[in-house]
Amino acid sequence: MLASETCRLRDSQANVKHDSIIDAVALITEAVRRVTGKTYYDVQLIAGWRLAQGRVAEIQTGEGKTLITAIPAFVFALAGRGVHVATTNDYLSRRDYETTRPAFRLLGLTIAHLDTGQEAGDKRIAYGCDITYGPGYEFGFDYLRDQIERRKGEAMRLGDRFVERIRGQHFQTTASVQRPCAFAIIDEADSVLIDEANTPLVLGGQDPGPQTDPALYRIADQFALSLSEGQDYRIQNGGIIELTESGRRLAGTAFENLPRKKMARSWTVLVHNALKARIGLKPDVDYVVQLGEVQIVDANTGRIHDERRWQGGLHQAVEVAAGLEPSIETLTQARITRQRYCQYYDKLSGLTGTAGENVSDFREFYGLDTDIIPTHRPSQRQIVPARYFANHADKMRFIVDDAMKRSRNGQPVLIGTRSIKESNAVASAFNRAVTLLNGVQDEIEADVVSRAGQAGAITIATNMAGRGTDIAVDGQAKAAGGLHVIATEHQDSPRVDRQLAGRAARQGDPGSVQFLACPQDTLIENHEPKLAATLAGIQLSTGITAAHLDSAIAGLQRDIDRKRFEMRRQMVARDAWLENIQNTLAKTG
Structure with missing residues (x-):
């Protein structure tokens, strides 16, 4: 029926009229009711309606984003x-799939999930379905x-095509895996479309050209460790590392004494990379070492990306610095x-818990x-x-x-x-068992989240706790005040702070949140x-509250947001400009 x-x-x-x-x-709401027994709330219908019109909807945690997404998808x-x-x-x-x-x-639609590492043929079948779920990066890589x-x-050379034609063969390129980009629904749209907008998806393959001898990476690493900050190099605003006159002179001397080995990059680049690996990138902050590999940590979500x-x-410089x-x-x-x-899609919509900013x-x-639901x-x-x-130290004692x-x-x-790392x-710092959710245990995330709302539980998490995780609070915990969130420091963007705060008091439950700050916080120390x-x-080791400090933090975050908007x-x-140049070259070529 x-x-x-x-x-x-x-x-x-x-067309979608x-x-x-x-x-x-009406049809999708009835289908959901039949298979789940759940009836959409009015606010969920409003959100789904707005998304189906190609908009961004701010939807708070616990409001049923998975089922809301089903409306525009259908x-x-x-x-x-x-x-x-x-x-x-x-x-x-x-999970959403x-x-x-x-x-x-039940509605007669075909639906598939993209799995990393799938064969091209299987992916082609998945993309041929009416609705395809998957991690955003996988769509981009495909x-x-x-x-x-x-x-x-x-x-392919023109002559090869001509030979195939006269032999009666039809030249054909490999069929695309994806269909043309038509409709996309982006979860956590602010993270994907704003925070990660500048982060490129890069598809790499083994470089057939000359490779730098591994020994030179290690020599550059040891040379970087021998340099002194201030005397041999300086760290500029934005974390840019610059060699001083003394550093350049030492680098030149080291270059003259290098063993005769293959070098695909200049010695200067090797040294700068080694300095960046040792000073600019921090283990358990910017990357982790897992399964003998360096894996990058997303600064916005705290998640580990092995791709x-x-x-x-x-x-390679980071691998050497990590002892690999x-x-x-x-x-x-x-x-x-x-x-x-994302701009290639004919129609785009997105949902997130923080869009207003x-x-x-x-x-x-x-x-x-944008609509605030x-x-x-x-x-x-x-x-x-x-x-x-x-x-x-004072802040840590207060947290415990x-x-x-x-x-x-x-x-x-x-x-x-x-x-x-934090x-x-x-x-x-705790002398009792606590639960960690920090990207390293991503595969057990569901179990960790399910226990975080239990009475008396203490859960420590990176930013990933503010993305896609729904912490349900049990009855005893509600009676004790609901989930309390302690933010150990402010993020660069107030939106990311609000995302973490949104873990507390979901669906009308009680809950509370408090932010802490000290001079060593990344936001304050860097900016x-x-x-x-x-x-x-x-003076007080127990800390203070102060409205003027609240205003200073808010002003600092606004300044950073403005600068990043301009970027x-x-x-x-x-x-x-680059696309225009490429199109011009294609026409003239």
């Missing part, structure tokens, strides 16, 4: 051109793979920024309007005034004391940290030394 209604809607529309959207929303699928539902990682995409699959099948295959076909690699020999053998350098075969890739970004760079129940979240400390006190009273506590340090000096003068604007202009 429902499947026949789907066919009727498909036959009645060439207003009346068709109304009928489609509406878009009626056009028969394929819908991509992109989440931040494989765990979330598979498994949740929605029964309803879509697009790049298709572009590489297309270029290979275009590069990413630093380019230009930097990855340098891997073979890869050649960049294709690359595209996430922003540029970036309305201008969504409109200027993607042409998307109200919660089903009024929020009971209590904001405890931020607390400021003179040093990291406050968390233990609340835990003894039966209140669950989530401690949000900026890095894996989460490990906080965990070691506002005057504020660091002010905090260092605090994104410049990147868009650069991408447009």
Whole structure:
């Protein structure tokens, strides 16, 4: 019955029209009710309606984003051109796929999940379905793979094509895995479309050219360790490392004494990479070592990405700094920024718990309007005034004391940290068992999250706790005040802070949140030394609350957001210029 209604809607529309959207929303809500027993709330229907119109919707934690996403996915699928539902990682995409699959099948739609490492034929089948779920980066990488295959076909010599023609053979390039980009629904849209907009998706292959001898990476690493900050190199704003006159002179002397070995890059580049690996990139902050490999940590989410690699020999320098053998350098075969890739879709929509701060970004760079969707129940979240400390040790003592006190009273506590290194340090400060969720245990995330809302639980997490995780609080915990979130430091963006705060008081539950700060926090140390000096003068070891310090933090975050907005604007202009040059060369060539 429902499947026949789907066919009727498909036959009645060439485009996604207003009346068709109304009928489609009614149909998907009935399918969800039949397979899950759940009925959509009015606010969920509003959110789904807005997304089906190609907009960004701010939807708070616990409001049912997975089922809300099913509404625009079904509406878009009626056009028969394929819908991509992109989440931040494989765990979330598979969870959402498994949740929605029964309803879509009841409606007569085909649905698939993209798995990393799938054969091209299997992926082609997945993309041929009405709706395809997967991690966002996998859609981008498949697009790049298709572009590489297309270029290979275009590069085939004219003579080869002529010979095939006279033999009666038809020249054909390898069939694309993806269909043309039609519809996409982006989960955590602010993270993907804004925070990671500048981060390119890079598809690499083994470089057939000359490779730098591994011994030279190790020599450069030892040379970098011998240099002194201030005398031989300086760290500029933005973390740029620059050799001084003394450093350049020492590098020149070292170059003259190098053994005669293959060098694919200049000695200067090897030295700068070694310095960056030793000083600019921190273990358990920017990367982790797992399974004998260097794996990059996403600064925005705290998640580990084994599919990413630093380019230009930097990855090999980090491997040596981590005590590993340098891997073979890869050649960049294709690359595209996430922003540029998402702009190829005919219709784009996105949902996130924090969109209000970036309305201008969504409109200027993607042409998307933003809607703030109200919660089903009024929020009971209590904001405890931020607390400021003179040093990291005082702040750490407060974290342990406050968390233990609340835990003894039966209140669950989530401690949000900026890095894996910090989460490990906080965990070691407790003399009792605590639970870690820091990207290293990504595969057991669901189990960790399910226990974080239990009475008296103490969970320590990196930013990943603020992305795609839903912490349900049990009855005893609610009676004790609900989940309390302790943010060990502010993030560069207030939006990321708000994302973590959104873990508390979900769906009308009680809950609270408090932010802490000290001079050693990354935000303050990197961007506002005057504020660091002010905090260092605090006399009370238990910290203080102060409205003027709250204002200083908020102002600092606004300044950083403005600068990054301008950087994104410049990147868009650069991408447009490069594309124009490429098109011109293609026409003249």
